[in-house]
Amino acid sequence: MLLKVESISKSYRRNGWLGGERHQVLREVSLEWKKGESLGIIGESGSGKSTLGRLLLGIEKPNQGSITWNGRPITDRRVRRGTISVVFQNYVSSIHPFYTVRQALLEPLKHVGGQLGTKDMTELLCQVGLDESYLNKYPHELSGGEAQRVCIARAVASVPQCILLDEAISSLDGSVQMQVLELLKQLKETYEMGYIFITHDIQAAAYLCDRIMFVRGGEIVETVETTQLRHVQTEYAKELLHKVLS
Amino acid sequence: MSLLEVEHIKIWDGRTGNVLIPDSSFQLSQGECLAIVGESGSGKSLTCKALMRLNRPEIRQSGRISLYGVDLASLSDKEMRRYRGRRMCMIMQNGMRAFDPSRPVGAFLLEVLSIHYDWSRSEMIASLSTAMISVGLKNFSVVMERYPHELSGGMLQRVMIALAIVMEPDVIIADEPTTALDAVTQYEVVEQFVHLRGRIGSAIVFVSHDLEVVRRIADDVLVMKDGVIVERGKTSKILNDASHSYTRFLVSSKEALRRYYMQLMEGTDVAKG
Numbered sequence: 001m002l003l004k005v006e007s008i009s010k011s012y013r014r015n016g017w018l019g020g021e022r023h024q025v026l027r028e029v030s031l032e033w034k035k036g037e038s039l040g041i042i043g044e045s046g047s048g049k050s051t052l053g054r055l056l057l058g059i060e061k062p063n064q065g066s067i068t069w070n071g072r073p074i075t076d077r078r079v080r081r082g083t084i085s086v087v088f089q090n091y092v093s094s095i096h097p098f099y100t101v102r103q104a105l106l107e108p109l110k111h112v113g114g115q116l117g118t119k120d121m122t123e124l125l126c127q128v129g130l131d132e133s134y135l136n137k138y139p140h141e142l143s144g145g146e147a148q149r150v151c152i153a154r155a156v157a158s159v160p161q162c163i164l165l166d167e168a169i170s171s172l173d174g175s176v177q178m179q180v181l182e183l184l185k186q187l188k189e190t191y192e193m194g195y196i197f198i199t200h201d202i203q204a205a206a207y208l209c210d211r212i213m214f215v216r217g218g219e220i221v222e223t224v225e226t227t228q229l230r231h232v233q234t235e236y237a238k239e240l241l242h243k244v245l246s
Numbered sequence: 247m248s249l250l251e252v253e254h255i256k257i258w259d260g261r262t263g264n265v266l267i268p269d270s271s272f273q274l275s276q277g278e279c280l281a282i283v284g285e286s287g288s289g290k291s292l293t294c295k296a297l298m299r300l301n302r303p304e305i306r307q308s309g310r311i312s313l314y315g316v317d318l319a320s321l322s323d324k325e326m327r328r329y330r331g332r333r334m335c336m337i338m339q340n341g342m343r344a345f346d347p348s349r350p351v352g353a354f355l356l357e358v359l360s361i362h363y364d365w366s367r368s369e370m371i372a373s374l375s376t377a378m379i380s381v382g383l384k385n386f387s388v389v390m391e392r393y394p395h396e397l398s399g400g401m402l403q404r405v406m407i408a409l410a411i412v413m414e415p416d417v418i419i420a421d422e423p424t425t426a427l428d429a430v431t432q433y434e435v436v437e438q439f440v441h442l443r444g445r446i447g448s449a450i451v452f453v454s455h456d457l458e459v460v461r462r463i464a465d466d467v468l469v470m471k472d473g474v475i476v477e478r479g480k481t482s483k484i485l486n487d488a489s490h491s492y493t494r495f496l497v498s499s500k501e502a503l504r505r506y507y508m509q510l511m512e513g514t515d516v517a518k519g
Binding site: 206 | 503
């Protein structure tokens, strides 16, 4: 197991860090992720999916439990550098507003080491459905979907082992969504890239993922292989799946 | 007479002279629901903001947008502000940025209501709480005390919809209202929109890229590509038998996902990969 999460819990203080009462976001969550696997995490809004994502990235620490990558703690920057990258839900705040798309794409490589010429960048942008004219644009000149595609290109640029996609394709429209899903599938085969795909879109998760995990109220309700999706046991998972079909 | 008439609007960037929307016209009659679909960057949000006069100052627009025959461009900023919210209500794509970050959601909502209505505090709270419960926000008092950053995107979206329910505007402009929501809430919110139409007869401009949602809610569909309206027609016609090749492409790419999912659920063998 490359990524191992052992019974983590996370709570936040309700009224800022001086507030008394704590709000439990995650309770005793454990999961494992193999190299090259794509794991879908599905849940309602407010179920703690995004918090789980931030903990997996090591940008926040759990109150209890541990998260290890290859046996080393994920909170260590050297461990995550170049191995795990991320595409966030909020595309507006994920690109530095003073950077052009070119600079944004090069930013992660500064830390990982590696080169990317204009030709490679153009190719990368083409794969996400943009063209080279975007290289010199600033984030505010991009529409929501375009900015999100730049974020995806940036995450792919350093060829990490795992990309965490936190609602990454929900703001894209149908045709581009499909294009990005195809791109992710293709990358998975060429580079053995794996994904942790946090989403509420069950259809997209079913398309991309090998395994799907249902989260509710900060707990994992059920984990199921995608091929066995029709045999889910819990009521909650059934309800979610049913809503999509109707 | 049409409720909302948009005639030959042209939108361009005042600094660079780039034309973003060359010429678009459409009408909306009372109680109608018009969906605008198109890929990102095709000018859907821009059109919505133009209707509300909310585009940034450097984005210029010309043409005529009239609500009940009143040209919106002729209104002063102050009059326009009275229109926004009461007559035309916009539900934004990004819930985080639509609320005042420095105050609890409740204080913000009450302020909006007190500007448009002379209700007492208890009346306002009563109507807000019914609206919030109807969009699936069960613990009303908790939501009211929270600051926007403490609520998830989906919850904020629902708060906005609840506010629209209370305001009962003539036109609701919903810019990707269900994008940030999960399947269950999305389903509930779309139901809310359907109810909203039945109850107060609001016309809805519904921007979405989710064709399933569009199929559920819209009477008419407008397809945009690169700022140009390529097709307009009845929902069933556009989604089943589109005449423009771009529309067919939009429909087919979403169908692929759906078909894969259906296969998975029905248990026929699916080739993995």
